[in-house]
Amino acid sequence: MLDAAWISWRNAATGGALIGLASGGLMLFNGRIAGISGIFHRAVEGSREGWRWAFLLGLVASGLGMRTFVAAEIIASNPTLYSYLTAIAAGLLVGFGTRMGSGCTSGHGICGQARLSLRSLVAVLVFLASGIAVTAVMRLTGTL
Amino acid sequence: MVAIAAALAMGLLFGVGLIISGMTDPANVKGFLDVFGQWRPQLMAVLGVGMMVTWLLYVLARRMTRTLAGTQFHWPHSTAIDKPLVLGAALFGAGWALAGYCPGPALVAAGALNPVAMVFVVAMLAGGLIQRAMGK
Secondary structure, eight states: OOOGGGOOHHHHHHHHHHHHHHHHHHHHHHOOOOOHHHHHHHHHTTOOOHHHHHHHHHHHHHHHHHHHHHGGGTSOSSOOHHHHHHHHHHHHHHHHHHHHTTOOIIIIIIIIHHTTOHHHHHHHHHHHHHHHHHHHHHHHTTOO | OHHHHHHHHHHHHHHHHHHHHTTTSHHHHHHHHOTTSSOOGGGHHHHHHHHHHHHHHHHHHHTOSSOTTSOOOOOOOOOOOOHHHHHHHHHHHHHHHHHSOOHHHHHHHHHTTOHHHHHHHHHHHHHHHHHHHTOO
16 A cells, blocks of 8 residues: 655655656557657547547556555545645646647657657746746745 | 457556556655645656666667557657647646646545546546647
């Protein structure tokens, strides 16, 4: 059972290695970049390419399968109205932004850096800076 | 068939990696972005190690003419550093910080039946469709 102390360098690195194997594996087997926002947007917009749906199904199934091991971290214990409203605003921003910017933490972050893409490096620096700035504002306003 | 099975397996592996790494817990993400507060830098290792392993496998892939499933490679061609890239990334970063979810972890957490993540995924779908409707 993983607990709240699981955010360790070792777990982060182990998880990162598995993510790397999956990202590299999707290229070796499917010839595709493991950019989750792109795979998601294309799929829900009506793509008939089966690999997209299969990959998304795997992601969702991993959550369902690990449900028993991860307890409260993944299954929000007592969501409030505020957390739902925040999720709506944040989801809209993430959906809009990743489609406009053609990628997220996986496509630009992992895969883009692995390709040594300058375009992706710019995207990563911008979304990190934006995320850090918004977090700082949230801390100042007591909403973090 | 090999391609579909492989994509399913890679999705599963990616999801398990996200869970072990701590990326599916918004508290970890918020701590990672809280550079000017109580910074928890551990998630840097996810990007760092993930990138290096991917890079190694990409080196292998670039020496192949066909994928292991016998299909073509689809390497991205775009190198443009333009306004949609920068503005899109900025909006994404804001949403990422606000909820502590990026697309992958949100899908995994929604799969784990986390109601907040489920709402987030529906909103993310809507956000993408709004962006498409606005053109470009």
